[in-house]
Amino acid sequence: MENSVPVVRVESVDLVRDGRFLLRDVTLQVRRGEHWVLLGANGAGKSTLLSLLGATAHPTAGTVHVLGHRLGRVDMRELRAHIGHVNPRHMVRAPLTVRDVVLTGLTNTPEFPPRWAPTDAQVMRAEELVHALGMGSRLNLLWPTLSQGERGRALIARALMAEPELLLLDEPATGLDLAAREQLLTSLDDLRAQDPDRASILVTHHLEEIPTTTTHAVLVREGVIVAQGPVSDVLTTANISDCFDHSITISNEHGRWVAQTRVPVTVG
Numbered sequence: 514m515e516n517s518v519p520v521v522r523v524e525s526v527d528l529v530r531d532g533r534f535l536l537r538d539v540t541l542q543v544r545r546g547e548h549w550v551l552l553g554a555n556g557a558g559k560s561t562l563l564s565l566l567g568a569t570a571h572p573t574a575g576t577v578h579v580l581g582h583r584l585g586r587v588d589m590r591e592l593r594a595h596i597g598h599v600n601p602r603h604m605v606r607a608p609l610t611v612r613d614v615v616l617t618g619l620t621n622t623p624e625f626p627p628r629w630a631p632t633d634a635q636v637m638r639a640e641e642l643v644h645a646l647g648m649g650s651r652l653n654l655l656w657p658t659l660s661q662g663e664r665g666r667a668l669i670a671r672a673l674m675a676e677p678e679l680l681l682l683d684e685p686a687t688g689l690d691l692a693a694r695e696q697l698l699t700s701l702d703d704l705r706a707q708d709p710d711r712a713s714i715l716v717t718h719h720l721e722e723i724p725t726t727t728t729h730a731v732l733v734r735e736g737v738i739v740a741q742g743p744v745s746d747v748l749t750t751a752n753i754s755d756c757f758d759h760s761i762t763i764s765n766e767h768g769r770w771v772a773q774t775r776v777p778v779t780v781g
């Protein structure tokens with residue numbers, strides 16, 4: 514894909530299910546090297562938007578281009594091979610080790626396809642990625658024995674195996690304890706520095722889960738984008754309070770964001 518072509522170009526998109534607008538008039542453009550956070554309340558439409566960008570859903574109206582290809586005019590399966598979509602609900606049924614699950618990122622299948630075997634170089638890359646995500650000591654553990662946080666980190670390594678140009682992360686810090694969350698955020702910052710061309714979109718409800726390397730933010734409310742742009746322009750007390758329909762004060766310290774309910778000042 515040419516450098517000048519946006520990684521994602523969504524234009525005037527509606528997505529309607531059962532007569533209900535899950536997304537309405539959504540326009541969004543993401544370029545190489547940009548790292549977006551997608552914020553919104555429960556049910557706002559974040560995962561729905563991510564499913565369009567991950568080429569797993571089609572818009573009802575409007576156009577979606579991902580990596581230069583228009584949805585509806587491209588083999589979605591082929592396109593998905595170039596997108597790293599980290600879905601915490603990814604199912605692993607076979608008793609695979611962490612190394613094997615990460616390797617299935619190459620085939621984009623839940624298990625190894627029949628007669629497929631990774632090369633030595635692919636195994637080495639899988640191990641490097643597992644180390645980069647702080648999971649080196651877990652390489653040989655069987656998937657069912659992992660904690661939720663360990664699975665989340667292994668799934669990011671899995672998504673990176675195919676060297677995707679676009680990485681989609683759906684609530685990657687959900688269920689992580691404090692230390693695991695901090696390790697995850699550091700790993701994401703490090704990975705972004707290692708591959709400056711990759712673009713990413715991370716979905717969360719929590720401002721504390723936004724990596725410091727985030728460049729842009731988009732706020733969704735009831736299927737509509739209410740603000741988007743450079744992260745420090747978008748993450749303001751007014752915008753976040755409006756998006757979540759609640760009085761929230763936002764602050765930023767050393768690149769990390771914090772949200773607090775605004776306490777009314779009582780006089781007297």
Ligand SMILES: Nc1ncnc2c1ncn2[C@@H]1O[C@H](COP(=O)(O)OP(=O)(O)OP(=O)(O)O)[C@@H](O)[C@H]1O
Nearest residue numbers: 530531535553554555556557558559560561562718
């Ligand atoms: N296939 C579907 N058919 C009908 N409604 C759907 C479908 N998928 C999702 N929805 C509805 O669309 C709305 C947006 O869902 P979505 O999962 O995108 O929200 P979200 O912002 O990711 O929420 P959460 O933060 O709770 O994960 C929800 O009200 C959901 O019930």
